[in-house]
Amino acid sequence: MYIAPDALLLISSHCPHCATVLAAMTDLVKQGVVGQLNVVNVERHPEVAEAHHVRTVPWLQIGGFEFTGAHSTAELKAWAEKAKSEEGWADYFHQLLKDGRATHVVEMVQAAPERLAAILPIIANPEASLNVRLGAGVLLEEFAGSAALKALIPRLGKLSGHADPRVRADACHYLSLTDDPAAIPYLEARRSDEDAEVREIVRESLAALAPA
Secondary structure, three states: OOOOOEEEEEEOOOOOOHHHHHHHHHHHHHHOOOOEEEEEEOOOOHHHHHHOOOOOOOEEEEOOEEEEOOOOHHHHHHHHHHOOOHHHHHHHHHHHHHOOOHHHHHHHHHHOHHHHHHHHHHHOOOOOOHHHHHHHHHHHHHOOOOHHHHOOHHHHHHHOOOOOHHHHHHHHHHHHHOOOHHHHHHHHOOOOOOOHHHHHHHHHHHHHHOOO
């Protein structure tokens, strides 16, 4: 069953793109793609912009996704339909990392640690661009030793057996960041990996997890 996300739109009276986004979001409410739309004119309520650290309008929040500037109805509909799924969050984080906004991703995961799981589809995609994969790594290093990362050990363990050696290598490295002995069996299983780089990372990861 589709669960429509709610949305918040911040506009101003003199914004050239605000009317277009407002019309698009109103249409999505009529379609039932968005459940509720709250529209705020920041010229009348600047405190709302301040609370959301908004510096430019139109600013839109669909579920947990945030956007600025003009967007088509089709684009906004696609994001609204993704707002309640881990796959949607993976796509959203991928876009933010592609745009060099890793810091914003960190802030969003800090606000809701369960969102960290949305990084795994990026790690599992060997075709993701280098800056996106590096950004994903920065994020996971930021949460090294956290409960949120520990919770991903089984899924990282599964990725350590991925067909692509780049994915296996990254997964083995991220397992070491959990600082949890539960990661060791997955690493032990890759000691004799066919790829030399994976074997080296496994050795380093096991050393990192070894008792002091």
